[in-house]
Amino acid sequence: xxxxxxxxxxxxxxxxxxxxxxxxxxxxxxxxKILQADLNRIFADSRLADAQLGVEIxxxxxxxxxxxKNPSKLFMPASNxxxxxxxxxxxxxxxDYRFKTNILADGPVADGALNGNLIVAGxxxxxxxxxxxxxxxxxxxxxxAAKLKExxxxxxxxxxxxxxxxFEEKAYGRGWEWxxxxxxxxxxxxxxxxxxxxxxxxxxxxxxxxxxxxxxMEPLAAYFAVExxxxxxxxxxxxxxxxxxxxxxxxAVVSGSVPLGGAAVSRSVAVMYPVRYYLSAFKQLLSEExxxxxxxxxxxxxxxxxxxxxxxxxxxxxxxxxxxxxxxKLSLNLSNETLVRVLGLEIRxxxxxxxxxxxxxxxxxxxxxxxxxxxxxxxSGLSRLNxxxxxxxxxxxxxxxxxxxxxxxxxxxxxxxxxxxxxxRMKRTKAEKNVHAKTGTYAHASAxxxxxxxxxxxxxxxxxxxxxxxxxxxAAEYVQDKALARLAVFSRxxxxxxxxxxxxxx
Numbered sequence: 423x424x425x426x427x428x429x430x431x432x433x434x435x436x437x438x439x440x441x442x443x444x445x446x447x448x449x450x451x452x453x454x455k456i457l458q459a460d461l462n463r464i465f466a467d468s469r470l471a472d473a474q475l476g477v478e479i480x481x482x483x484x485x486x487x488x489x490x491k492n493p494s495k496l497f498m499p500a501s502n503x504x505x506x507x508x509x510x511x512x513x514x515x516x517x518d519y520r521f522k523t524n525i526l527a528d529g530p531v532a533d534g535a536l537n538g539n540l541i542v543a544g545x546x547x548x549x550x551x552x553x554x555x556x557x558x559x560x561x562x563x564x565x566x567a568a569k570l571k572e573x574x575x576x577x578x579x580x581x582x583x584x585x586x587x588x589f590e591e592k593a594y595g596r597g598w599e600w601x602x603x604x605x606x607x608x609x610x611x612x613x614x615x616x617x618x619x620x621x622x623x624x625x626x627x628x629x630x631x632x633x634x635x636x637x638x639m640e641p642l643a644a645y646f647a648v649e650x651x652x653x654x655x656x657x658x659x660x661x662x663x664x665x666x667x668x669x670x671x672x673x674a675v676v677s678g679s680v681p682l683g684g685a686a687v688s689r690s691v692a693v694m695y696p697v698r699y700y701l702s703a704f705k706q707l708l709s710e711e712x713x714x715x716x717x718x719x720x721x722x723x724x725x726x727x728x729x730x731x732x733x734x735x736x737x738x739x740x741x742x743x744x745x746x747x748x749x750x751k752l753s754l755n756l757s758n759e760t761l762v763r764v765l766g767l768e769i770r771x772x773x774x775x776x777x778x779x780x781x782x783x784x785x786x787x788x789x790x791x792x793x794x795x796x797x798x799x800x801x802s803g804l805s806r807l808n809x810x811x812x813x814x815x816x817x818x819x820x821x822x823x824x825x826x827x828x829x830x831x832x833x834x835x836x837x838x839x840x841x842x843x844x845x846x847r848m849k850r851t852k853a854e855k856n857v858h859a860k861t862g863t864y865a866h867a868s869a870x871x872x873x874x875x876x877x878x879x880x881x882x883x884x885x886x887x888x889x890x891x892x893x894x895x896x897a898a899e900y901v902q903d904k905a906l907a908r909l910a911v912f913s914r915x916x917x918x919x920x921x922x923x924x925x926x927x928x
Contacts, residue, residue, distance in 0.1 A: 451916040454488065460908055461489050467901045473891035478812040479884045479909065482823050482873075488882060493816075496797070496809040497887040500862030501753045502869040503803030505815060506796070508746050509822050509831060510785045511761045514769060517743035517830045521547035521764070523614075525566060528731040531574055535714075539580035541723070541731055542704065544614035545588045545767065546760045547739045550703075551618045552641060554740075554748055559617045559641050560707050562737055567711035569735060577714035582705055584697040586613040587725035589763050590774040593696075595800030597807035604667035604674070606690025608804060611759045613773065616700040618756050619693050621646045623676065625663060626686040631656025635680050645702050646693065647673035655679040661687045672699070697722045743830045750834040750860060751842030755802035762801035775800070786814075789821040803862055812885035815871045819883035823873070835859055835872050838906070848903045852877070852910035859884075859906075866890055868898035874906050877913040884909070 465475060478493040480486070487493075499505075511519075522545045529538015550559045558564075593610030594603065602608040609619035624638040635652040639645075652663065663678040672693050680687055693699045701720040708715050739745075749757035759775075766777030782798055795814035799807035822831045836842030839854035843861040848854050859872025871885035886905060888898045 453912070453914050453916055457908070457912050458489055461905055464901060464905050464908065465491060467897070469893040469897040470888055470891050470901060473893075473898070474889045476812040476887045477885070477905075478816045479882055480816050480820060482820060482881045482883055484880070490812075493813040494795070494811050496795075496811055497869070497889045498806055498867045499803055499808055499810045499815070499869050499887060500864050500867050501755075501803040502815060502860055502862035502871050502885070502887070503798075503800070503808050503810065504750060504753065504758050504862075505818060505860050505871060506782065506786070506798065506810070507758045507761050507801040508750055508834065509789075509818050510782050511742065511765060512746060512822075512827045512831055513785055513825065514765060514781060515742055515761075517741060517746075517827055519742040521545055521549070521739040523547050523562075523737040523739075525569075525734045525737065526731040527734055528727065528729050529580060534574060534576040536575045536578045536580065538729075539583050539731075540578050540718075541583045541585055541727075542614065542701070543585035543588070544612075544700075546613050546615070546764050546773070547737070548615050548618065548745060548757050548760050549739045550616050552622075553618070553752055553754065554744070560703065563704050563707040564711065566704075566737070567708055567713060570708070570713060571711075573734065575713065578708075578718050581719045581721055582701050582715070583721050583723050584614050584701045585723045585725060586697050587723070588767060588773045589613040590772075591724075592775070595759060595775070595802065595805050597799050597805035599806075602804065604665060604692055606692055607755050609692040609756050610694070610696055611756065611763065612696035612700075614697050614700040615756070615760070616696070616703045617641055618754065619696040619699065620690045621693060623648070623665070623689045623691060624686045625652055625661075625676070625680055625689065627680045627682050627684055628654040630654065631682055637676060638686075642699070642703050642706065644706075645672065645699060646691070647671075649673070649675045651675060651677035653679050655681050657681070663687055663689055665689055665691055667691055667694075669694075671695075743834075746830060747834040751836050753843050753861065755804055758801040758803075760801075786818070789818055791817050804864075806864075812871075812887055815885040816883050819871065819873065819885070823881070823883065832858055832873065836861065838903075847899065848907060851903070851907035853903065853906040856910050857906050862887075863895055866892070868895050868902070870899075870902045870906075874909050876909060877911050878915065880912075880914070882909060 476495050476497050477491040479489040481488050524543040526541040527536055606620035622640045626636045628635055633654045635654055637648055637650050661680040665674050665676050667674040705715050762775055762778035763773045765781040767773035769781045770777035791814045795811045797809040799805040822828055835858040836844035838844045838848035838857035857874045859870050862869035867889050869887040874882050886902045
């Protein structure tokens with residue numbers, strides 16, 4: 423009987439406690455704790471169980487960490503390294519910085535002819551590309567042809583010389599893998615650049631099964647030599663293309679198959695000799711514009727000239743802010759590699775990666791990022807020798823958020839569901855059109871860092887990096903996107919109506 427009375431008293435006490443909890447004020451429920459629990463579940467996705475995962479989420483409005491997981495550990499950032507390079511370039515060079523190209527002549531003009539050499543001295547202008555507006559890689563050359571005519575030059579009797587001595591001769595990043603070097607995304611760095619130092623191959627099926635496919639080269643059709651071994655497949659096998667580039671000249675063997683009736687397959691291939699490629703394009707354009715270059719050889723100089731040359735004019739590129747936007751949204755490697763060397767040239771007087779790296783490290787120190795938070799091996803993130811912590815990336819994002827050039831940095835980042843490398847991600851969630859962030863992807867590594875606004879309008883900076891996982895990149899991206907969708911509906915108001923985060927599992 424006594425035991426029954428004790429049990430009844432305990433039950434009564436529990437009921438009173440339950441009623442008391444229900445009557446607690448709303449502020450007693452901590453939405454931040456609920457968010458942290460939700461994020462813990464999201465980041466515990468079984469497909470990333472074998473991964474190293476690092477996360478930091480920081481409130482820029484409240485100056486506090488919202489969530490963290492291994493924030494100080496070092497990870498391979500892939501193209502998140504572009505955040506480092508582009509941020510430093512905007513801080514040290516400024517959004518209005520313009521790349522220069524000098525056009526010179528070392529002979530007199532008589533009877534409509536330049537009796538000497540036409541010399542082009544470059545300083546890294548990357549804008550002659552199909553991926554920069556107005557998407558005409560020959561645009562500057564057209565302007566130059568008109569200027570030559572204004573100077574009375576209708577023929578060039580000497581040679582066309584490209585001077586790329588503003589940059590060091592070392593053309594590749596430290597740690598770049600040998601089997602990447604023929605790919606367009608690993609194009610060599612040079613002070614003279616035409617179409618990002620790559621050619622595009624458009625490979626279309628033939629008219630019947632077994633027939634040879636057609637290959638069209640752009641934007642310079644006759645420069646790159648291709649041996650075509652691609653056949654047309656009559657079945658439903660997806661296109662499979664292999665490009666084997668020569669190691670001694672600008673040529674390649676293209677093999678594989680494309681399905682009958684299928685769309686053309688596009689592949690980019692890096693050229694081996696950027697200055698020669700640049701001059702070939704310039705020479706072709708001058709010929710098309712009616713300037714006689716039929717007897718012109720093309721050659722490269724490293725700043726040494728046999729006779730004095732006179733400056734005809736200096737060409738200025740569009741502003742750096744436009745380059746940063748394209749380079750970040752499209753994740754262009756060459757543009758970021760160029761920026762490191764320009765930082766070295768403009769601030770240390772030497773267009774080398776080593777001098778540019780000094781500027782990067784100096785600027786990161788000013789941002790509050792210590793050397794224990796990163797290892798900077800190249801400007802683009804292509805090298806697997808790059809390392810950075812989520813905390814270091816968030817510090818850079820925080821610094822740029824408060825910097826006078828913050829608008830240019832923020833606007834350059836891909837927007838979820840809208841453009842760039844995030845165009846197809848986070849659709850139909852509150853993160854769409856909200857998240858501004860840089861992606862980073864290669865085998866077994868995925869990173870996403872940037873900004874997201876909560877349901878209350880609170881601005882958060884975040885970095886989410888996964889390394890060494892065996893699942894597909896889609897699994898890593900799903901986890902990143904789900905976390906950001908959750909952050910986008912987060913409210914610190916405990917009375918706010920709960921919102922579900924609905925996403926399809928890939």
